[in-house]
């Protein structure tokens with residue numbers, strides 16, 4: 373009985389060794405060296421190649437090394453009916469909380485302007501509005517969005533959130549579905565995207581949405597690059613409709629060297645690091661989920677494939 377692990381880059385062997393120590397009853401192998409294909413019962417993956425998972429005829433579950441599962445569903449030959457388990461946990465939530473607060477505060481406290489002034493040796497003091505007068509909007513109120521919304525509200529921001537279904541979060545104004553969308557956008561001076569990538573959310577950050585934000589709003593996208601229509605964002609930045617953007621995720625990753633976001637003066641690029649899962653804490657979560665799944669117990673991270681996220 374074996375499981376395969378697919379991680380991109382230098383961390384593969386770290387993951388393999390760690391998962392082997394957590395799940396000694398399995399033979400843990402790397403994707404590139406899976407051994408007998410019929411022995412593979414579980415695949416722990418990040419961005420599996422198209423057609424890759426169907427080579428294992430006895431797959432019992434697929435585990436996403438991440439909260440998102442879009443990278444698995446993107447496979448047109450994905451074996452249907454195999455359960456998918458995503459990876460969540462306090463570690464992931466805490467890292468995303470830090471990222472969102474850091475970048476909301478960066479815009480709120482005008483850090484890009486201070487950095488520019490410093491580069492010119494100019495002393496440019498200015499009074500900032502208090503956090504209570506800064507309206508922040510969080511798209512997606514799941515594990516990550518709800519936590520970020522609560523934390524920003526605790527810091528003192530005037531926070532609203534938008535989700536598919538109705539939600540109640542103390543200290544946060546909530547909006548849902550199509551009906552609440554425009555009102556939510558109209559008040560979002562700093563907009564944070566924490567939506568999953570689905571057919572309903574692909575390309576949602578487009579010209580029509582930017583036009584509904586207050587003039588000079590800021591965008592922080594830490595969900596998926598495919599949420600953004602890049603040409604629309606560049607146009608909104610150039611017109612001043614969007615005053616600045618922090619982008620952690622992109623259509624193509626790594627971001628190609630000639631992509632205009634790299635050198636845009638109003639854009640901060642981070643390399644998909646908002647909240648990375650590491651083998652130590654993430655591995656524990658994955659092992660615990662697999663043990664519950666194998667024992668036939670409830671697995672809260674089991675994805676409801678009818679929702680698609």
Ligand code: NDP
Pocket residue numbers: 438439440441460464468511512513514515516517534535536537538549566567568569570572573594595596620621644645646647648681
């Ligand atoms: P969840 O599945 O827990 O939450 C998703 C939220 O989005 C829910 O509130 C859901 O609404 C809402 N939503 C889904 N579809 C729609 C829609 N069509 N309209 C309005 N709201 C919608 O996800 P997580 O919080 O765990 O993660 C969110 C995403 O963050 C991941 O899918 C991933 O892409 C990204 N991510 C990025 C990372 C990074 O490092 N950059 C790290 C981790 C995650 P409802 O509550 O009603 O279901």
Ligand code: OXD
Pocket residue numbers: 437438439440441647648649
């Ligand atoms: C995730 C990610 O989905 O890291 O967890 O993007």
